[in-house]
Amino acid sequence: MEVLDQLHRTIALKDIPKRIISLVPSQTELLCDLGLEDSLVGVTKFCVHPHHITTDVTVVGGTKNIHLDKIKALQPDIILCNKEENTKEIVDACERICPVHVSDIYTMADSMKLIEQYGVLFNRVKEAELMISQMKCEIGGFKSFLKDKKVLTVAYFIWKTPWMVAANNTFINHLLELNKFANAFEDNTRYPEVLTEESVHFENVDVVLLSSEPYPFKEIHKYEVQGYFPKAKIVLADGEMFSWYGSRLLKAFEYFKTLRLSLENNLAC
Template sequence: MKFIDQIGRCVNLNGIPKRIISLVPSQTELLFDLGLESHIVGITKFCVHPIHLKKTKAIVGGTKQINIGKIKSLNPDIILCNKEENTKDIVEACEQICNTHVSDIFNIDDSLELINQYGLLFNKKEEAQIIVKSIQKKAEDFKTFIQKKTTLKAAYFIWKNPWMVAGNNTFINCMLGLNHLINVYDTQNRYPEIELKNTAINKEVDVVLLSSEPFPFKNSHKKEVQAFYPNAHIVLADGEMFSWYGSRLTKAFVYFKKLRLNLEAFQAL
């Protein structure tokens, strides 16, 4: 069976893969929600949902550095990667071991496509469709909720030292747009480094989102950022809701509603 992944690579399968290694946390969670826990043999140290997998599955490294020897010893049928999360070298090394599927996610449609692809790959079509339909329903409900809400200018920080934000051509940027949040850094590509300066555009920013990952922003960072965005509401954002695709999207839109209500309460002050 020939299968085309999300970056156009042909994956040749002799049958349904039974031994799976996932090098992407959000995809590990998706595998579990598809009912494939017993087939997962290896995950990364960042695969924290569900948390018990870190005790029951082999840890093969992170998303940028992997233990090739350990991966080989697990005798996988397929390795699941992502173009953004994993490096080209990692993908090429995995290809030398077994079939390797690479996802590439920029928006909700890409996410739904991936879920359906896993449904086909692992003979979980019905389970995949249940997740897809749940996400579609919740997304439509959220669009109704958000359609008359005020559009706000936003900045989304992912790292400190150096300061880095989410720019254009990212899944995060797509999620900001769904929340009627205009990304003030969307003229820059991917995840640009920026310098915190007191500029005219900073004064126009309504909300600054400090993500919980990959840098674990805390309350202690709010004051530091507030000095450069004097009129903005500084919010600690759940990074998983903005950057994890797959089945995490079944929870994201409830979170987004609560976030909007929080922002409205601040705007009313």
């Protein structure tokens, strides 16, 4: 069997993979929701959904640092990676052990394509089709909800020291657009450093979202950024909802509705 991954590389497999290692937290959750938890033999320490997975399955490192000896010992049939989460060096090293599928996600369409590919790869076509159908339904309902909502200018922070935001050419930016949020840093790409000068102020930003991951922003950080955004509402955001591109998206749009309603109430005060 030959399949393409999202980098358009051909992956040759003798059979449906039975022993899977996932090096991406959102993809681990996706696999479990497709009914493949029993096939997982290795995950990362950041794979927190389902909550018991790192207890029941061997942890083989993080997303940027892996233990190749552990991976080899697990004798996987396939290793699942992501272009952004994992380095090329990790992918190359894993390919010396077994076939590697690499995802590359920038849009909802990319996410649904990944689910479709996993459906074929792991003989879960019906489950994948149902998940994609549910996702399309969630998107449709959310777009109807937003129909008469105004566009809000938003800055989405992912890191501190240095302060970094999600800008253009990212999955987060795509979801911001779906939320009718105009990214204050849309002229930048990927994850630029900002707030490099204490004197800089952004007067036109309505909302600053401080993500829960990869940097775990807390209440205290609201006060640190408020001076840079004097007119903005500073809000702690669930980073999983904005950056996990697997089955977590089935829960994300209800969260986005709640977030928007909360913002409207606060901005009206």
